[in-house]
Amino acid sequence: MRARAVALVALALLGAAEPLRADELVVIVHPSRAASLGADEIAQIFLRQRRRWPGGEAIVPVNHAADSALRAAFARAVLAQSPQQLSVYWNRQYFHGVLPPATLASDEAVKRFVAGERRAIGYIRARALDASVRALLHIPVSPPALPRD
Amino acid sequence: MSALTPANSAHASTRTAWVGALRALACALLALVALLAGRAAYAQPSASEATEAVAPTDEQAPPAAAGTEATSGEPATDARAEGEPVFVLGPLVYRAARGLAFGDSGLTLGGFSTFEIERPDRGATELALDGLNFIALYEPIDSLRAFAELEIGDLASWHTDGGGVESSPSANFERLYAEYSASNALNFRVGKFLTPVGQWNLAPAEPFVWTATQPAILELGLDEHQTGLAVFGSFYPAKRVVNYWVYGQVVDAFDVESDETPAERSVGARVESSDARGVWTLGASLLASERDGAWSTTGGADAKWRGERLELSSELLLSGGDIPGRDFWGVFVEAAYPLDRLSPKLAKLYLVGRAEHFDPGGARATQLLDFGVTWLPRVWLNFKAGYRAAIRDQGDLRDGLKVSLSVLF
Numbered sequence A: 001m002r003a004r005a006v007a008l009v010a011l012a013l014l015g016a017a018e019p020l021r022a023d024e025l026v027v028i029v030h031p032s033r034a035a036s037l038g039a040d041e042i043a044q045i046f047l048r049q050r051r052r053w054p055g056g057e058a059i060v061p062v063n064h065a066a067d068s069a070l071r072a073a074f075a076r077a078v079l080a081q082s083p084q085q086l087s088v089y090w091n092r093q094y095f096h097g098v099l100p101p102a103t104l105a106s107d108e109a110v111k112r113f114v115a116g117e118r119r120a121i122g123y124i125r126a127r128a129l130d131a132s133v134r135a136l137l138h139i140p141v142s143p144p145a146l147p148r149d
Numbered sequence B: 001m002s003a004l005t006p007a008n009s010a011h012a013s014t015r016t017a018w019v020g021a022l023r024a025l026a027c028a029l030l031a032l033v034a035l036l037a038g039r040a041a042y043a044q045p046s047a048s049e050a051t052e053a054v055a056p057t058d059e060q061a062p063p064a065a066a067g068t069e070a071t072s073g074e075p076a077t078d079a080r081a082e083g084e085p086v087f088v089l090g091p092l093v094y095r096a097a098r099g100l101a102f103g104d105s106g107l108t109l110g111g112f113s114t115f116e117i118e119r120p121d122r123g124a125t126e127l128a129l130d131g132l133n134f135i136a137l138y139e140p141i142d143s144l145r146a147f148a149e150l151e152i153g154d155l156a157s158w159h160t161d162g163g164g165v166e167s168s169p170s171a172n173f174e175r176l177y178a179e180y181s182a183s184n185a186l187n188f189r190v191g192k193f194l195t196p197v198g199q200w201n202l203a204p205a206e207p208f209v210w211t212a213t214q215p216a217i218l219e220l221g222l223d224e225h226q227t228g229l230a231v232f233g234s235f236y237p238a239k240r241v242v243n244y245w246v247y248g249q250v251v252d253a254f255d256v257e258s259d260e261t262p263a264e265r266s267v268g269a270r271v272e273s274s275d276a277r278g279v280w281t282l283g284a285s286l287l288a289s290e291r292d293g294a295w296s297t298t299g300g301a302d303a304k305w306r307g308e309r310l311e312l313s314s315e316l317l318l319s320g321g322d323i324p325g326r327d328f329w330g331v332f333v334e335a336a337y338p339l340d341r342l343s344p345k346l347a348k349l350y351l352v353g354r355a356e357h358f359d360p361g362g363a364r365a366t367q368l369l370d371f372g373v374t375w376l377p378r379v380w381l382n383f384k385a386g387y388r389a390a391i392r393d394q395g396d397l398r399d400g401l402k403v404s405l406s407v408l409f
Helices: A002-022 A039-046 A069-079 A083-095 A107-116 B006-043 B047-052 B216-221
Strands: A024-029 A060-064 A102-104 A120-125 A134-140 B086-089 B092-095 B099-102 B107-120 B126-141 B144-159 B170-181 B187-194 B225-235 B240-249 B265-275 B280-291 B294-306 B311-321 B328-338 B349-359 B366-378 B381-390 B400-408
Touching: A024 A069, A024 A107, A039 A060, A039 A069, A039 A134, A060 A069, A060 A107, A069 A083, A069 A120, A069 A134, A083 B366, A102 A107, A107 A120, B216 B311, B216 B328, B216 B349, B225 B265
Parallel strands: A060 A102, A060 A120
Antiparallel strands: A024 A120, A024 A134, B086 B092, B092 B099, B099 B107, B107 B126, B107 B400, B126 B144, B144 B170, B170 B187, B187 B225, B225 B240, B240 B265, B265 B280, B280 B294, B294 B311, B311 B328, B328 B349, B349 B366, B366 B381, B381 B400
16 A cells, blocks of 8 residues: 555655756766766856866767757856857857857657767757766756757 | 078068968868758758758667667767758768868868958948868877867958959968977967967957957957967866966967067966856956067957857957057947847847947057947858948048858858
8 A cells, every 4th residue: 555655655755856857957967977067067068168078088069050949048047148159159259260050850869879989068959868867967048948859 | 672682582482382282182172062951951951841850750860870880989960960051971071160170180171261342431341251260189098189270361352442353372380389288288389370368369359259240459469379388277276167278489470471570489378267058257367479670569468258148248458568550448238139139030130239448659649439230141151241430530440331142061
């Protein structure tokens, strides 16, 4: 009886948590990466202003495609810039030979890449998270909710 | 003008051959890029088509992204990156405004070009293909990079007061340096680079600034380049980014343009601080220069603020000392504001303006008001139209209209 009650409570909590998780981004790194970073540091990484992990290894950020709703949500929540502002920013960086992060086409692709590359950092929908990568930071995303893959 | 000595003659001959070779290389690169861009236009959907497409699925992802190849090394480039035309031919990946990457070699080639029309209120109108700039970036390993910007200048111009088309192409390395990165905080650069004074001079080329004209204090008062050494890096105190540069011109200036008289030696420093997302940036610069035994010192302060829509920036420069023509001071404030909220048809159209006071020392001070529009319809295309009102005309600082069209490739 007690076990059943615990299971019901757990299910209820999971059910209550699901809508929130559906509207969360998760910044992910390789499981062996112990670094702890906040949203500000992550913004610096994706703007290529911070180029090395604390140990000195190069950071390899991976982004989603330019027309991805997930990327737009990330830019809004973490980089606090509009696509047009980012376009201007990256053009200026191009002048200095600094290129934007490479892009991959889906949560699954980003997750597989990060799981296999110790230097990498990326972001995916919370519901796509599994044990192959380490969650570095959960980022609530304001409506409109993220579309499915 | 000095007589042409045998040594000078040999130097001139060598230089002519060098320029000729560079021109041939530039033409070949231009033809290649044009070919790639042309083919890309047929091969890829337009940006609007890409935007309307459904969200990508794993099945749509390129093999290297979704499959096993993505588990090591650099990620493969998504063929739809940045929503702009892309050309992929084996290891060659071309992205508009991001250059042509040669597979995993670390080599990227790109560039930009600008066409200008200048119509002063008094005087002849000039149409000019101002320059063709090629950028080469080579990053063989994480900690090493080499960078070059070669400018083919004065390609062609035509004045309405007659004389036909003038063309006297010249090739100059605007930048040519190598870098070693030891950490975020410690990087070394050797070669020819832009003088780190203020924010404008860090990216002074036409496609990367808001206005069709450039501030007088930077155009007339500052050595644009340094040839020597620089140590630079970033620190991250209290969620901020603090960038610093310490540099010096320790050898004679390299590949000087014919209309420049740069300092022989110099030493300078710059520090700038911004929040993590670059909303606020504040900087200070100091540069001491020596020419013919005389010294001048330039100091400056600058600020930039980027709101949700409005961008404001300002720079102040003061210079004094014994080098002739280096006594001046000036300050400008510049603004850019997007008009897309007024109408969707005005998306990517900006109102831009700059007010400047420039006191060139020894001459009368002038005030300049530059205002106009900048349109960024695509990431690789940049159109500007602006009018300059000068309180007191001084040489090139005169009333008139200027229009420019820049392309990044």
